[in-house]
Every structure is written in structure tokens, then in C-alpha cells.
Amino acid sequence: xxxxxxxxxxxxxxxxxxxxxxxxxxxxxxxESWDSFNGLVLADELESEFNLKFTMKExxxxxxxxxxKKCLKNHGEKFDD
Amino acid sequence: MSEFKLSYYLKKEKEISNQKFDxxxxxxxxxxxxxxxxxxxxxxxxxxxxxxCHAYVSGYNQYNQEILDIGSKLYSFKPDFTFLILDVRSIxxxxxxxxxSISVSERKNFVENKVKDLHNLVNSFVKSSDSxxxxxxxxxxxxxxxxxxxxxxxYGLKEMIQNLNNKLVSKLRDEQSVYIYDFNGFVNRFGEExxxxxxxxxxxxxxxxxxxxxxxxxxxxxxxxxxxSANKKCIVVDLDNTLWGGIVGEDGFNDIQLGPNRPGNxxxxxxxxxxxxxxxxxxxxxxSRNNLDxxxxxxxxxxxxxxxxxxxxxxxxxxxxxxxNMKEIAKELNIGLDSxxxxxxxxxxxxxxxxxxxxxxxxxxxxxxxxxxxxLKSMQEFNVLKxxxxxxxxxxxxxxxxxxxxxxxxxxxxxxxxxxGIKVKIRQVDDFSLPRVSQLTLKTNQFNLTxxxxxxxxxxxxxxxxNVLVGYxxxxxxxxxxxxxxxxxxxxxxxxxxxxxxFLLSCRVIGRGIENTMLSSILKEAKNEGVTKVKGxxxxxxxxxxxxxxxxxxxxxxxxxxxxxxxxxxxxxxxxIQVDQK
Numbered sequence: 026x027x028x029x030x031x032x033x034x035x036x037x038x039x040x041x042x043x044x045x046x047x048x049x050x051x052x053x054x055x056x057e058s059w060d061s062f063n064g065l066v067l068a069d070e071l072e073s074e075f076n077l078k079f080t081m082k083e084x085x086x087x088x089x090x091x092x093x094k095k096c097l098k099n100h101g102e103k104f105d106d
Numbered sequence: 107m108s109e110f111k112l113s114y115y116l117k118k119e120k121e122i123s124n125q126k127f128d129x130x131x132x133x134x135x136x137x138x139x140x141x142x143x144x145x146x147x148x149x150x151x152x153x154x155x156x157x158x159c160h161a162y163v164s165g166y167n168q169y170n171q172e173i174l175d176i177g178s179k180l181y182s183f184k185p186d187f188t189f190l191i192l193d194v195r196s197i198x199x200x201x202x203x204x205x206x207s208i209s210v211s212e213r214k215n216f217v218e219n220k221v222k223d224l225h226n227l228v229n230s231f232v233k234s235s236d237s238x239x240x241x242x243x244x245x246x247x248x249x250x251x252x253x254x255x256x257x258x259x260x261y262g263l264k265e266m267i268q269n270l271n272n273k274l275v276s277k278l279r280d281e282q283s284v285y286i287y288d289f290n291g292f293v294n295r296f297g298e299e300x301x302x303x304x305x306x307x308x309x310x311x312x313x314x315x316x317x318x319x320x321x322x323x324x325x326x327x328x329x330x331x332x333x334x335s336a337n338k339k340c341i342v343v344d345l346d347n348t349l350w351g352g353i354v355g356e357d358g359f360n361d362i363q364l365g366p367n368r369p370g371n372x373x374x375x376x377x378x379x380x381x382x383x384x385x386x387x388x389x390x391x392x393x394s395r396n397n398l399d400x401x402x403x404x405x406x407x408x409x410x411x412x413x414x415x416x417x418x419x420x421x422x423x424x425x426x427x428x429x430x431n432m433k434e435i436a437k438e439l440n441i442g443l444d445s446x447x448x449x450x451x452x453x454x455x456x457x458x459x460x461x462x463x464x465x466x467x468x469x470x471x472x473x474x475x476x477x478x479x480x481x482l483k484s485m486q487e488f489n490v491l492k493x494x495x496x497x498x499x500x501x502x503x504x505x506x507x508x509x510x511x512x513x514x515x516x517x518x519x520x521x522x523x524x525x526x527g528i529k530v531k532i533r534q535v536d537d538f539s540l541p542r543v544s545q546l547t548l549k550t551n552q553f554n555l556t557x558x559x560x561x562x563x564x565x566x567x568x569x570x571x572x573n574v575l576v577g578y579x580x581x582x583x584x585x586x587x588x589x590x591x592x593x594x595x596x597x598x599x600x601x602x603x604x605x606x607x608x609f610l611l612s613c614r615v616i617g618r619g620i621e622n623t624m625l626s627s628i629l630k631e632a633k634n635e636g637v638t639k640v641k642g643x644x645x646x647x648x649x650x651x652x653x654x655x656x657x658x659x660x661x662x663x664x665x666x667x668x669x670x671x672x673x674x675x676x677x678x679x680x681x682x683i684q685v686d687q688k
Contacts, residue, residue: 038117041120062140069315073111084305084309
């Protein structure tokens with residue numbers, strides 16, 4: 026599984042939407058269930074999935090798949106795209 | 107036991123509506139911080155036990171207003187159980203950081219006042235609601251600004267919180283419907299650094315980190331299960347590799363692993379935990395494929411056995427299949443299969459048991475016996491909301507029952523009953539017997555004509571109601587005291603007409619004429635008060651078939667939904683019973 030797929034899978038599970046609906050543009054603007062509480066749950070689950078800890082600033086700023094990727098890159102994760 | 111992540115519960119919770127339920131419960135959650143996610147955990151955990159849980163979560167930090175305002179949403183929700191989860195930061199305010207900004211006597215005053223406030227809050231709740239209340243104690247933080255000098259300082263931060271917790275315990279100990287949840291113990295179990303996530307706290311005032319809400323929910327199930335009589339009464343154990351290491355039939359008496367050294371010490375530890383449960387009323391039984399003599403030699407003679415012959419209410423040690431043995435155990439102990447938990451080290455036996463008798467809760471023991479005790483201790487299924495004298499003596503009573511059966515084997519039934527020397531005391535409920543009477547209505551299934559469940563508060567209301575009669579039967583025989591084992595509740599509907607609202611008998615005294623004695627005493631009392639009609643109903647359930655012919659067998663006549671007794675004639679009671687009625 027690529028890192029992108031890992032992210033999509035976690036988002037689909039936490040936001041309870043089909044994985045086919047997730048892409049790099051996914052954010053609270055287009056996924057209804059992505060509220061601030063689920064955002065916190067998402068950060069928590071991404072931490073377990075990638076075995077890392079976000080800073081509080083990162084949790085606050087990570088509000089789209091693109092942000093998540095940027096953030097994970099800073100933590101040393103690699104993405105093909 | 108390990109838990110799923112919170113998102114698992116959030117997702118599962120959305121699928122609950124399609125399921126089937128046996129029971130329902132209404133749960134309110136109040137807290138001084140963000141506790142989102144807990145209601146979903148509880149609803150899913152309840153659904154797994156076929157319980158439909160309706161949940162209400164109060165607004166953020168609204169617990170004071172909700173409790174003090176009798177018109178609040180909390181009260182109109184009509185909860186059965188209310189959890190009030192407080193945290194030390196909200197209660198202490200700035201003192202949490204700066205305990206030494208005020209003097210020792212001011213700190214003592216502060217604690218005194220906080221306890222008073224909480225006690226008042228609890229009192230308002232108890233006055234306004236029939237719900238049981240669970241209030242958490244406070245976590246004693248690991249850090250103190252005084253560092254290693256903490257306990258040299260008089261009434262420092264930790265001592266202050268400890269003292270507040272202790273005062274809360276003593277104030278609420280006798281409050282019948284209020285329980286204290288040991289939240290401090292919960293934090294100790296997992297560690298403050300895990301439970302408290304600074305980022306989640308700063309971000310959303312989350313004071314129990316999301317990954318641990320499922321564990322908190324698991325603990326809270328310990329309150330809900332007994333309230334719904336969905337708790338377990340009996341532990342059935344295998345012997346080889348479960349109570350001791352190795353196989354006695356092959357390794358021999360001297361070479362099984364049991365004793366102070368590893369790996370035998372893990373089995374000793376497990377047995378000690380079983381014994382502790384036995385001492386507060388959990389029944390133990392054995393289901394093992396073994397030679398009876400080999401097994402009994404270990405139980406009776408092995409120097410390091412903790413559990414001995416007297417601790418087991420029933421043995422099925424033979425070469426029959428374990429399924430029939432399990433059914434036999436349930437029959438002999440007169441308990442439902444759904445009140446049994448089964449421990450067996452063999453995964454195949456467990457699979458077979460799960461398939462054949464899914465009602466029995468079969469525990470997935472790991473390969474490693476060092477974890478047995480931990481698994482047993484983490485189970486919430488054995489909780490009870492009240493431990494009565496009868497519970498503590500239950501083990502002894504089942505042993506007496508075993509002796510009764512052995513005695514029964516030797517003679518015919520009538521001589522047997524005569525030889526028992528049964529004495530039945532019939533009394534009206536009083537404060538002392540009230541908890542047990544309520545408990546019997548909550549957990550009696552088989553000989554229970556209407557299966558109406560009454561919490562202590564309801565029984566107390568009946569007791570104070572001139573138009574309701576709550577009576578109980580206490581049964582003794584030559585083998586011992588069975589304690590309070592029968593209950594009836596009569597509603598005096600009209601001066602001339604009584605309704606039997608509840609009539610039940612604990613399974614261990616069924617078949618001895620106790621029911622005749624109780625019914626006869628009701629009819630006698632009715633006659634004394636000039637009542638001409640006593641009526642009752644039988645509400646069938648899955649479990650109460652043993653008493654479906656109760657009314658016709660005593661001459662009651664069916665009239666629409668009710669069975670009626672119009673006769674002037676007194677009811678005969680068996681001559682071998684000695685009755686003591688006040």
C-alpha cells in the first residue's frame with residue numbers, strides 16, 4: 026500500500042465515507058463529517074498509522090489531504106507524487 | 107484486555123439501528139470537560155450484549171445547571187444511569203498549579219467546601235431523579251511543584267486531593283443509589299502520560315485522550331450489566347493447563363505445575379483471583395475431561411491448590427463431551443447458560459463451546475498462563491450493584507445444596523423433605539432486607555410469575571405505601587440458612603381486591619413447598635383484612651416456564667387476563683414445613 030492509500034484509508038474510516046470519495050482535495054469543505062472533533066480523531070489515528078506525533082500546530086493546520094501529505098513529508102514520510 | 111480505537115466505535119455506532127435487542131437502558135453522561143465519543147462507545151458495547159442504550163450527553167461543563175434545574179433536559183431524559191465525570195483541573199482551578207498560593211488552613215477549608223458542594227449536588231440529583239448516579243473521584247497528579255519535598259509540606263497538592271477523595275467516599279458510602287467510580291485508579295492503570303494528551307487538551311479540552319475512551323466505556327459497562335441482570339453468576343473452569351500446568355493424567359500428581367515457582371506460580375495467582383470472586387458470591391464449577399480420581403486427588407491433596415473441594419458447587423469430571431457437561435452444570439446449579447463464563451486453555455474446546463452454546467461466555471485465554479489472572483481481573487461481567495450477606499455466603503449455600511443432593515439420593519422425596527427440617531420465616535420488608543428483596547426481583551428468572559424488576563428505590567416506595575405489601579420468605583433447613591429466597595409484592599387495588607404484582611422464588615429452594623407457604627400466608631392475610639378476591643397474572647418469558655402452572659395448581663381460576671382466587675378455603679401447606687409468620 027502506498028502512503029497515499031494509507032492516508033485515504035484512515036480518512037475513510039474516521040469520516041465514515043467510501044474510500045472512493047477521498048482524493049487529495051478532500052477537506053472539511055467537501056466531507057460533511059469532517060468536523061473539529063473528527064479532525065482530532067483523524068490526527069490521533071494518523072499518528073498510530075504512521076507511528077509519529079504531531080505538534081499542536083500541525084493538528085490545527087492539517088485540514089486537507091494535501092496538508093496531511095505536506096505534514097507527513099516533514100516527518101520524513103515519502104510520497105511518489 | 108486490549109481495545110479497539112475510538113474510530114471503530116464511532117463507525118459501528120452508526121450501524122446499531124439494524125440490530126435486535128433483548129433489553130434497554132437510558133444513560134446520561136455529565137462531565138466537566140469534552141467527552142465526545144464516550145456515548146458511542148457505550149452504545150456499541152451495549153449493542154454487543156443485545157442491549158439498546160439510549161444516551162444523553164449534557165452540554166460542555168453544564169453539569170451543575172443540569173443537576174440543579176429540575177426542569178433540565180437531563181431529568182426529562184429520565185436516565186436509568188447517570189455518569190458524572192469530573193476532573194481535578196476543573197475542581198481545583200488555579201490551585202492545581204499554585205497550591206501554595208493559600209495557607210494550609212485555607213486549603214483545608216477549600217477541600218471541605220468542595221466536598222460540601224459535591225455532596226449538595228449529589229443530594230439534589232438524588233431528590234430529583236430515580237436514576238443511579240456514578241460520580242468519579244479525582245486523579246492525583248504525579249507532578250507537584252514541591253517535587254521531592256511534596257510530603258514534607260503539610261497538606262500539599264497530593265494530600266489535598268487524596269483527602270478530597272476520601273471525604274467524598276465517606277460522605278457517599280451510605281447513599282444507596284450513588285456509586286463512586288475510581289477514576290484515579292483508571293489513570294493509574296494506564297498512566298497519566300497516556301491518559302492526558304496535552305495537544306488534545308489544548309485543542310479541545312479533551313482530558314481523557316481519545317484512545318482511552320473505549321477502556322473507560324468498558325469500565326462503565328460494569329455498572330450497566332448488573333442493572334440489567336446481564337452480569338455473570340458462575341465461572342466454569344477446565345482443570346489441566348487451566349487451574350494447573352500440565353496434564354495430571356499423563357504427568358502425574360507430582361509433576362503438574364502448581365506452586366511458588368514459575369510456571370506454577372501463574373496458576374496459583376489465577377486460582378487466588380478465582381477464590382476472591384468466589385468469596386463475594388460467584389459460583390465455581392468444573393468441566394473437565396479427566397479421570398475423576400486423578401483430578402480429585404489434586405483438588406483434595408495437592409499442597410499448593412488454592413481452590414479446594416469446598417469451593418466448587420458442581421463437578422463434571424468425566425470423559426463425556428464438554429457441551430453436555432456444561433448443560434448438566436447449568437441444570438444442576440439451576441442457573442441459565444447465559445450466566446456462565448467458561449475458562450478453558452484448549453482453543454478447540456473453546457470453538458466447539460462457542461458454536462454449540464453461544465450463551466455461555468467463553469473466554470479466549472492466551473497461550474501464556476501468566477496472563478490468566480490479568481484477564482480475569484479485567485472482566486466487568488461479575489460486577490454487582492450490591493453485595494449482600496447472601497452473596498458472601500452463596501458459595502457455602504451451594505455446598506450445602508450439594509450435600510442436600512447427596513442426602514436426596516438415598517431416600518424418597520417425601521422422606522427427604524421431612525428430613526430436611528424446613529423452617530420458613532415470612533416477614534414484611536424492612537430496611538435491612540430491602541437490598542436483598544430488590545436484588546431478587548432483579549435477578550430471578552425461572553420461578554418468577556411476572557419478572558418485574560425493581561430497584562431498591564422502588565421497593566422503598568412500596569414499603570412506605572399503605573396500599574402495597576412487600577413480603578419475603580427466609581428459608582432454613584438442617585444443612586444451613588438459605589437466607590431470603592422468596593419475595594411477594596401485593597397491590598391492594600380495592601378494599602376487597604388484591605393483586606399479586608410479584609411472586610418469585612430463588613431457584614435454590616424450588617420444589618420444597620416454599621411457594622405454598624408464601625401463597626398461603628398471602629391468602630390468610632387477605633382473609634383477615636376482609637378481601638374477597640385475590641388475583642394474579644402469569645407473564646411468560648423465555649425462562650419462567652417452571653412456574654407456568656402455578657396459579658391453576660393452587661385452584662386459581664382464569665378470568666380474562668388474570669387468575670383469581672375467590673375461595674374462602676385456606677390453602678394447605680405441607681406438614682413438614684414449620685412456618686414462622688409475624
